Amino acid sequence: MANRETLLKTQQVATALGVGVSTIKRWVDAGELKATRTVGKHRLISLSEALRFAGKAGHSTAALELLGLELANPILGMPHIDQDLCDRLVEALRQGRSTDARQLIHQGYIAGEGAVGLSDNLIRPVMEQIGHGWMMGSLDVFQEHEATQVLISTITELIIQVTKTQLDRNCLAIGAAPEGDHYSLAGLLGQLVLCEQGWEVRNLGSNLPLRSLALAVEEYRPRMVFLSVSYITDTDSFITEYGLFYEVASRMDVAVMLGGRALWSDLRTKLVYASFGDRMAHLAEFARRLLPSSASPRVASQSSAI
Amino acid sequence: MANRETLLKTQQVATALGVGVSTIKRWVDAGELKATRTVGKHRLISLSEALRFAGKAGHSTAALELLGLELANPILGMPHIDQDLCDRLVEALRQGRSTDARQLIHQGYIAGEGAVGLSDNLIRPVMEQIGHGWMMGSLDVFQEHEATQVLISTITELIIQVTKTQLDRNCLAIGAAPEGDHYSLAGLLGQLVLCEQGWEVRNLGSNLPLRSLALAVEEYRPRMVFLSVSYITDTDSFITEYGLFYEVASRMDVAVMLGGRALWSDLRTKLVYASFGDRMAHLAEFARRLLPSSASPRVASQSSAI
C-alpha cells in the first residue's frame, strides 16, 4: 500500500473522541478499537481505524463531531470515495447547498482515510468538473466562486480540527502561492495534509511576491516550503524571481516542493527544486521523508485482544 | 482550549438547564435532544446541540449558564476590547503566533459582545495597524499575508460555530467583492454579522464580476446584497458595471448595501444604493431593519470559548 497510515497515540485519540485516555486503553484492550503496539507496548491507532470506529453505527458517532465531522444521518454503509460521491458533491456545490456539501466533504475525509485521499480523489475531480462546467457555460462564475468559498471554509474547518488533535508539532513548513496567483485552495489542502502529518504550517496565502517569501524563509527557517502555482502572470519574470528565491532557500537548506497546474513540464526544466508534484499524495510522500525518523515507529506485532 | 464541540455529560446539561438528570435522559431517548453514545452507552451531548436546544426550549438564561460552564474552565480576565487587546493581537499576528492570535480573537468576540464589536473595535484597528506597519516598512508583505490568513481562518471558524447554533435562517443575503478586488476578509466579517442575526448568507467571495453577481441575484432572489469594495481596477467601468447590476437588483427588489474603503464619497455620488457603511455596525443596523417582524431579542453574544 503506497498510502502509509498516520498513526495516532492514545492521548490524541482520546482528545479527538472526547473521552479519557484510560477509556481508550480499555477499548483497545477489549478489541473494540484495533491498535498495533510498539516494541515497548505503546498503543498505536491508525487514522483510518479511528475514523472507522468513530463512524461505526451502533457505537459512537460522537467522535465525528470532534474531528470536525458531522453526520446527522450517518448513512455510510461502506465508506468509499466513488463517482457517486463526487457527483453528489458537485451537485450540492452547484446548487449552493453548503450544509450538504460540508457533510459530503467530511464523509469524503473519512472515506478517503485522510487529507490525501480527500484532496486527490474528491476535491480535485470535483473542482475539475466545476471548472469544466464553467468553461462549457453550464455554470456561471458566481457558482464557481460560491463552490470555492464553501470548499475553503470546510477545509479550513478540517485544518483547525486536525491541528487540535496533533499536539506535538515539530517541523515547520511554509506554504504560499506566488504573486498574481489568487487561488488559495491548493495551499489550504497542502496545509491540511502537512498538519495531519504533524507539521507546523505557516500558510502565507496566495498572491505573495517570491522575494517576500524569501524573506519569510530567512525569518522562520522552515524545514520545507511548498509553493502552489496555479497561475503565472509573466513567465520570464517568474523564472527570474523564482531563481532568486531558490538561491535563498538553498542557502538556508530548505526543501522546496513545487506544485500547481501552471507549471508545465517545459517550464519546470528551467526551475530548480527538490520535488514537483501535481497530487497531494506527492506532497505527503515528500514531506514524510523530511520528517525526523520518528515518522514510522517500530511496531512489534498485531494486537492480541482478550 | 475547549471549543463548541465540547461534549457534555447528562449531569452537566441537567444542571445547566435546571432540570433533573432523568429528564435529560428521557429527552435524549425521545430524540428531542441529540446525543451520541460511548461504547459503554453513556450519553454525550455536544455544546452546540445543548445551546440549540436551550434556545429552542426557551431556556434563554440557561444558555448563559452553559457558556459560563465553558468560560469557567479557561482563565479569563475581564472581557473588554481595549488598546491592550489590540496591541497583543497585532504582536501575535506579527510574530505569526496563530494559536495565540486565535485565542485573542475569540476573546474579542466575547468581549465585543458579538460580531459587530469584534469587527469594528478589534479586527479593523488591528488590520489598519498592520497595514500601517507595512507601509512604514517595519512589516513585510508576508507578515501581512500571514496575518490575513490567520484572521480568515479564525473568522471562518466563528461563522461555522455561529451557523451551527442558528438553525432557523429565514432571510437570504448575498455577499461579494467585485472583480479585481481580492480582499475577502470584509466579506467574511459581513457574513459573520449577518449569520449572527439569523440570516442565511451565501458568500460568493471576492473578485466576482458584477454581471455574474446580477445573475446570482436573479437565481437566488435574496433579500439583500452586501458588496464590499476594497479595490477598484478601473473606476469608469466599475460605475458602468455597477449601474447594470443595480438595475437588476432594483428590478428584483433587492436591498443593496455598499461598503469598503475604495468607495470615496465623490465616487459614491455616482452610484445608486440602499445604504452605505464603512463599519459593520452600519451593516448590522441596515440588515436588522430588513428582517421580518422579529423584534430580534438578540442574545448578547453567542460567544465561544477560548
Place this chain on the structure above:
DNA sequence: TATTAAAACGTCCAAACCGACCACACGAGT
C-alpha cells in the same frame, strides 16, 4: 552513545452514568 524530560504503560478505585422502576404533581375529561 549517554542523558533527560515528556508521555504512555498497567493497576486500582472513587465518582458518575446506565436502565429500570417508582412516587409525585398537574390538567383534562367522564
Place this chain on the structure above:
DNA sequence: ACTCGTGTGGTCGGTTTGGACGTTTTAATA
C-alpha cells in the same frame, strides 16, 4: 372528587469512566 394520562425527579444495583499512582518507553537532547 376521582381517575386517567403524562411529564418529572429520585432511588437502586450494576457498569463504565477517568484520574492518580509509580514504572517503563520514547524521542530529542548533549
